[in-house]
Amino acid sequence: MPSKSKARKQGPSGKKKTANKGVSKKRNYLVFISHSTNDRWIARQISYLLEAKGRRCGVKTFLDERGIGVGDSIPETIRQNIENCNEFLVLLTRNSIDRPWVMIEISAAWGQRKRIVAVIDKVTPEEMPEIILPYKAVDLNDLDDYIDQLLERARGSR
Numbered sequence: 001m002p003s004k005s006k007a008r009k010q011g012p013s014g015k016k017k018t019a020n021k022g023v024s025k026k027r028n029y030l031v032f033i034s035h036s037t038n039d040r041w042i043a044r045q046i047s048y049l050l051e052a053k054g055r056r057c058g059v060k061t062f063l064d065e066r067g068i069g070v071g072d073s074i075p076e077t078i079r080q081n082i083e084n085c086n087e088f089l090v091l092l093t094r095n096s097i098d099r100p101w102v103m104i105e106i107s108a109a110w111g112q113r114k115r116i117v118a119v120i121d122k123v124t125p126e127e128m129p130e131i132i133l134p135y136k137a138v139d140l141n142d143l144d145d146y147i148d149q150l151l152e153r154a155r156g157s158r
Contacts (some may be wrong), residue, residue, distance in 0.1 A: 057154035
């Protein structure tokens, strides 16, 4: 009697394969956005632009206000999303350069060897945290240059 489990097909090698009807193999390319709460409007705009321009490449973003639900552990959700992200974007402004959580998030991304992209707004290299200095930063006014490069990386990861 035939099994009622998943449909099976025979592949070119003669081995049976499970049919994956309707299952997409596309993966998302996750960008974690770290920012000061005082800069949340700018962070939302960056998130919107990345997802809108990167839709076809599977670009998704993590923003704390959208990605952490009521009752969720804030540190654990942040830790998991940094671990799962493909790259880490930090919005460095006068509001964020001295914020403890921003520094913790940068350190976590650094410790996990994530690509770290600093988007700077009215911050000089002398004011930037030392951990960011080895990385090429992009000025907020040149965000489109970063987005073009991001899309190339996202396409290459698929």
